[in-house]
Amino acid sequence: MANVYTALATPNIAFVKYWGKRDGKLNLPNNSSISMTLSEEKLNTTTSVAFSAKLTEDVMFINGERQDIASPAAAEKSKFIQDILSLMKERAGMREHALVVSQNSFPTGSGIASSASGAAALSFLLANALKLDMQQKEISVIARRISGSACRSMYGGLVKWQRGELDDGSDSYAFQIADKDHWPELMDIVAIVDPGKKKVSSSEGHALTMKTSELYEARPRTAERHASAIEDAIKRRDFNEMAYNIMKDSNNMHATMLDTWPPIMYLTDVSREIIYSVHELNTAAGENIAAYTFDAGSNAHIITTEKHEKDVMDMLKGMEAVRNIISARQGDGPRMLGDGDALITPEFLRLKGLEI
Numbered sequence: 525m526a527n528v529y530t531a532l533a534t535p536n537i538a539f540v541k542y543w544g545k546r547d548g549k550l551n552l553p554n555n556s557s558i559s560m561t562l563s564e565e566k567l568n569t570t571t572s573v574a575f576s577a578k579l580t581e582d583v584m585f586i587n588g589e590r591q592d593i594a595s596p597a598a599a600e601k602s603k604f605i606q607d608i609l610s611l612m613k614e615r616a617g618m619r620e621h622a623l624v625v626s627q628n629s630f631p632t633g634s635g636i637a638s639s640a641s642g643a644a645a646l647s648f649l650l651a652n653a654l655k656l657d658m659q660q661k662e663i664s665v666i667a668r669r670i671s672g673s674a675c676r677s678m679y680g681g682l683v684k685w686q687r688g689e690l691d692d693g694s695d696s697y698a699f700q701i702a703d704k705d706h707w708p709e710l711m712d713i714v715a716i717v718d719p720g721k722k723k724v725s726s727s728e729g730h731a732l733t734m735k736t737s738e739l740y741e742a743r744p745r746t747a748e749r750h751a752s753a754i755e756d757a758i759k760r761r762d763f764n765e766m767a768y769n770i771m772k773d774s775n776n777m778h779a780t781m782l783d784t785w786p787p788i789m790y791l792t793d794v795s796r797e798i799i800y801s802v803h804e805l806n807t808a809a810g811e812n813i814a815a816y817t818f819d820a821g822s823n824a825h826i827i828t829t830e831k832h833e834k835d836v837m838d839m840l841k842g843m844e845a846v847r848n849i850i851s852a853r854q855g856d857g858p859r860m861l862g863d864g865d866a867l868i869t870p871e872f873l874r875l876k877g878l879e880i
């Protein structure tokens with residue numbers, strides 16, 4: 525059996541959102557964004573790869589299901605994955621086909637960015653397995669091409685993805701603003717209200733909002749302002765100021781979504797109930813002790829500090845529609861795992877009728 529390499533990456537939650545691309549093929553954003561990489565206990569993607577002359581094409585499984593990456597009729601995301609795979613193999617002079625097996629610990633397409641951790645795990649894994657001498661920054665550019673927000677999962681702690689100016693995207697990469705020890709008290713409490721797949725994929729949403737929303741015109745400069753304020757607040761560990769900008773940015777992005785035609789509405793009545801409750805909590809405390817933020821889904825991410833974890837938990841526990849609560853802290857970014865964690869095993873190969 526061929527050598528198997530395995531890596532793990534985690535999702536990130538955006539404090540300033542990426543919504544709208546100036547180049548849809550390279551995933552170049554209209555504005556910079558900032559995020560917190562989540563810790564791995566509950567939310568992670570593990571990905572294994574092996575290269576073998578016994579394979580007749582590149583083969584990929586996500587959550588046990590074979591993906592159609594090699595055929596010309598493959599979905600756009602799958603084509604990006606195939607392009608990246610081909611590009612990195614070529615760079616390493618690897619002629620054998622790859623078997624990639626990826627598994628998320630959480631539901632795909634539910635507003636918890638499985639595409640970010642998946643693309644980050646794959647890019648990091650390929651760079652290491654193929655022994656490519658690449659800087660983290662360069663790997664983040666590769667991950668970005670599969671899914672924009674994935675470039676931010678290439679680092680632990682608090683991360684910025686700078687917009688960049690160049691048309692080839694080489695200056696649109698992520699870097700770490702602060703490692704997790706800078707502000708270790710930060711937490712993301714994820715309230716799962718809908719574990720289902722989202723109705724409009726983020727890739728479709730980015731394009732439709734840019735095309736049809738009149739409000740979007742103001743979005744890039746508003747987001748840049750939020751990004752500067754948050755970067756500054758992170759440096760000073762000013763939670764009140766950071767929380768204000770996190771909430772404003774989420775609301776601003778969702779306003780452009782509602783202004784899209786036909787409208788995109790990821791937020792539901794439960795999401796709105798959570799928004800109101802966080803405002804009540806903050807009003808009662810006399811300052812912002814928690815901030816809600818929503819990606820392309822109805823699940824709420826509530827950013828808070830250890831000190832106020834219980835207040836947020838008590839608030840969520842009173843809500844019937846909240847089906848599951850996951851607490852995460854800041855993670856370390858992607859890492860290689862040992863053979864014991866490999867997803868490509870003799871048992872897996874037997875089950876799928878494959879030989880490597």
Ligand code: DP6
Binds near residue numbers: 551557673674730820
């Ligand atoms: C709302 O990174 O999923 O989560 O580049 O098309 O894969 P693609 O989009 P994606 O968009 C994420 C949008 C968001 C905000 C964010 O994470 O910044």
